[in-house]
Amino acid sequence: MEAKSSQMVGKTKDNNKVGVIKTWLRKHRLIFTGATRHPFTLSIRDGTVDFKSFKKWLGQDYIFVRAFVPFVASVLVKASKESDDTSDIEVILSGMASLNDEIAWFKKEASRFGVSLTSVVPQKANVDYCSFLEKLMSLEVEYPVAMTAFWAIEAVYQESFAHCLEEGSETPEELKETCQRWGNEGFGKYCQSLQNIANRCLEKAPDNLVSKAEVVFLHVLEHEVEFWNMSRLEA
Numbered sequence: 011m012e013a014k015s016s017q018m019v020g021k022t023k024d025n026n027k028v029g030v031i032k033t034w035l036r037k038h039r040l041i042f043t044g045a046t047r048h049p050f051t052l053s054i055r056d057g058t059v060d061f062k063s064f065k066k067w068l069g070q071d072y073i074f075v076r077a078f079v080p081f082v083a084s085v086l087v088k089a090s091k092e093s094d095d096t097s098d099i100e101v102i103l104s105g106m107a108s109l110n111d112e113i114a115w116f117k118k119e120a121s122r123f124g125v126s127l128t129s130v131v132p133q134k135a136n137v138d139y140c141s142f143l144e145k146l147m148s149l150e151v152e153y154p155v156a157m158t159a160f161w162a163i164e165a166v167y168q169e170s171f172a173h174c175l176e177e178g179s180e181t182p183e184e185l186k187e188t189c190q191r192w193g194n195e196g197f198g199k200y201c202q203s204l205q206n207i208a209n210r211c212l213e214k215a216p217d218n219l220v221s222k223a224e225v226v227f228l229h230v231l232e233h234e235v236e237f238w239n240m241s242r243l244e245a
């Protein structure tokens with residue numbers, strides 16, 4: 011995965027005109043679309059989702075969110091030491107605060123759908139993704155790189171579930187709350203704030219750090235696709 015991603019990175023001449031992240035989104039549009047328009051979330055949008063798959067996703071994502079908490083905490087620590095803008099900490103803290111509510115939401119939904127969270131065994135795609143997060147928590151990982159991952163992880167969910175709420179969608183009533191959680195306008199603005207922070211850091215970073223962050227961005231997309239794929243597979 012490293013070699014594959016590394017071949018696709020590097021600054022382009024128009025980064026300074028449109029922003030590093032917007033350049034990446036255009037350059038890697040197919041990969042980003044693969045993560046944000048995955049058959050799993052599209053099946054939610056068109057009303058054909060297999061609820062067994064949804065329940066599997068629910069249990070696995072609960073495990074992931076619990077691993078996501080210390081990762082976000084590590085980003086907060088990096089921001090306190092490396093950021094040149096104190097408002098970064100406020101944005102990251104707002105995300106930290108929402109995670110407590112998110113864990114409570116998963117527990118409530120698991121109870122509603124009859125999913126025993128204590129019995130959920132993390133699947134390989136989940137284990138791999140959590141291991142990836144753990145590596146990003148290292149002190150050796152620079153703030154712009156970690157911030158890029160933080161933005162990308164949140165952005166994939168925002169883009170995916172917002173699509174399930176757009177006009178013409180046939181999202182089942184039972185899953186509309188799920189889609190609202192990540193597809194609502196407020197979460198969209200939060201993701202834009204994360205993108206703005208990451209982009210600001212990247213535009214001030216040296217080329218080698220930008221390339222490193224781009225590889226991480228691509229890894230996030232690859233892990234997201236594998237996570238969606240896992241959710242569609244039969245247990």
